[in-house]
Amino acid sequence: MANDIVLETEALSKHWGGIKALNDISMQFRDRQLHGVVGPNGAGKSTLLNMLCGTLKPTSGCIFHKGQRIDTLKPWRFVRRGIGRSFQKTNIYPEVTCLENCAISAQRRFGGNFNLIASRHSNKLVRKAAEQALAQVGLEDRTYTLAVEISYGEQRQLEIAMVLATNPCILLLDEPMAGMGHEESQRIIKLLKELKKTYCIVLVEHDMDAIFELSDQLTVLDNGSHLITGTVDEVRADPRVKEAYLGVDEEQAA
């Protein structure tokens, strides 16, 4: 079982001055599982994700990828190890086509990134990978549309397609369903169900129904601290979760 663990954090903390955004988090993420992370606003979910993908350096603690310590590496090294992430705020290349967005993501794997002469369109493999990623999220009919012109929900789908195009083995998804309509959400849920058969997925999401439906493991963060990790049923039954979570739900409803 133990060699299933592809990503692991050990006593991970991030402090901003005196504020503890994340405190002493030890988690394990397994291959071919979807690991949901939930918690009220400000619980440290995004901070955790930012550290797992290397853009934020921990104040203390370590991150291991397949047993090797990686938290000191530059962010782009994380991607090369197969750790891909999507962003909560749509973070695409607005001025180019959807295909080009994915081609930019895919190109790295095929080399020749410092080739100053060969046309960017000359590598058919890049194009194929990009098209495949678009097809995976169901954006085939938007291939030649500028990214700025597609709907918000579609941009969220493109966001995921771009991560897939990097050919990761670990997917860090930051609220992929935020702002999506019901139909689009259903599509993403279906996609994630498919993806988790082959990838390790860390999913941060506000949509509780989706999280409960998808998660193999579920972690609840509260105020930067680890509250509980377990299966969906275990988490649901835990009284502390209700306390931490329901309070915020009421607040949000208000």
Add this chain to the structure above:
Amino acid sequence: MIFEKRTERIIVPIFFMVALFVPLFLDANSFFVGKVSTIIIMSIFVMSLDFLVGRVGLITLGHALFYGLGGYLFVILSPEYEVVNFWVYTFYICIISALIALVIGVVVLRTTGIYFIMITLAISQMAFYYFFDSLKYGGDDGLFIYMTPETSIFGLSFLNLDDPQHFYYLALFSLFNTLVFFKVVLRSRFGRIVEATKQNPDRTEALGYNIFAFRLTCYVIGSTLGAYAGFLFALQYSFVNPTFLSWELSGTALVMSILGGLGTIYGAILGTFTYEGLQYFFEHLTKEWLLFMGTAIIMMVILLRKGIAGYLEKLLEK
């Protein structure tokens, strides 16, 4: 096709056709040929800046550093009373400039935004004062070149740099190559990532690209071509002095590239010719041409937001 826009496919051939044939009908020693050669050299410089600022997103106020470097390297490297080979020296100057750009790039690319603008300015000012205060390199008078390089390749010589018309065609040939080179680079796989880095640096890094390496490569390319332009200018006028390195030159080149249409590459030619043309016109009109020049720049930045190329594209693209 490396020229993707219809406007480029119209403007670029027209420009080079006119530029190619007009001098044939003029006296080789005429003022026009010499003046236009200078403007063509300036266009190369502005184009290299346009690449950095408009396409890579590196707003430098110190590009003149490399213009001056090209000029000074030529004078410093060549023995005083010996004729050197043009092609060999072009190679030397480009390699040394590229190495210097690499070192400077590693330093300046650590910063971004206004700090990048300021640190590039500071480094070029440093070089300015280094040559300005240096007795060895002629101080503010600069240095003179006594021997014109010869241009033979394998014993064959078809270019006489003392002949203004020959020099004109060398400059034009260089400009054409620079334009094609930038267009090829921008279309390449490398260019794809450069474009991505400009549009969204954070995302590009999050996709696994070492954006520092891409920016550094671009910085070296742009700077080297800027140095080549400075070398040509020093060659044309047989001297080099600290004004080659002045921040006013960096600023003027920036104005030219924006006037032409930032990031369009071919716009650098339009911007440089328009600016120099306006200056020539106002200079002949009045002693206080700077007033008109300044007003023209202010009007332009308010009204013509995408430069001349942007305006033409609005007319010519469907």
Add this chain to the structure above:
Amino acid sequence: MTTELFIVQVLNGIQYGLLLFLIASGLTLVLGVMGILNLAHGSMYMVGAYLMWYFVTVTGSFTVSAALSVTIVLSLGILIERVLIQRFYNRNHLDQVLLTIGMIFVFNSLQSILFGNDPYGVSVPDALDGGIPLTNNSTYPVYRIFVAVICVGIAGLLYFVIGRTRLGMMIRAGESNREMVEALGVNIKSLYTIVFAFGVMLAAIAGIIASPVSSIVPGMGESVLITCFVVVVIGGMGSIKGAFIAALLVGLISTFFSILMPSMANMIIYIFMILVLLIKPQGLFAK
């Protein structure tokens, strides 16, 4: 170096540094509060000095001339902000660079049209002419002390206005969050006009009080501008406190190097700035 020379140089360095602060503080305010990169800031220093020379020649009175010059520059600042700068708050730094380069051209040529290109000087007012004895056989000019005192006074005033008053509170809030200030019902347009005109006035005051100790020449604006940018960058963009400390450092360093290593004097501040940026890429007192 004798102790005496050392003391004189320290005083000169401080006085030069304070003058730099006066100009740089306006620059850093405009940059920090409004996000405007104003290359024409140095031109206002030049305008102040030329106006001062003109009015002193006409009226003969130092105080009257200073008052007239300050008033004119203040109005000029308001005019420029309303007509030009206001259009550029949402534009990028590049457009701002272009606009302000155009403004430099215009100011330089107006200077040449109105005042000619000869170097000028303003004589020290009688009341401040003379020296304070340093040792038995040397004195230090009173006027230079006066310049330093004025600068320190203005620095104190700035510190008070920004730290303690309602205007200062709005300025500080405007730096961090423009929307919030607007939500509080502050008229951000007027606030910006005030800050810009005020910043420009500081540069002009520097030009005015420096006129008796430095010559008034074409191009004086640009050379001081770049030095002030160095100050602003070393101090950290938008930080008044940073600008103050950086200005004194730059003043002292360049004064001492012009005595000790003249060949390095012009380069040293740029080297210093690059070193600072390598260690702290956001300047010494970055926010």
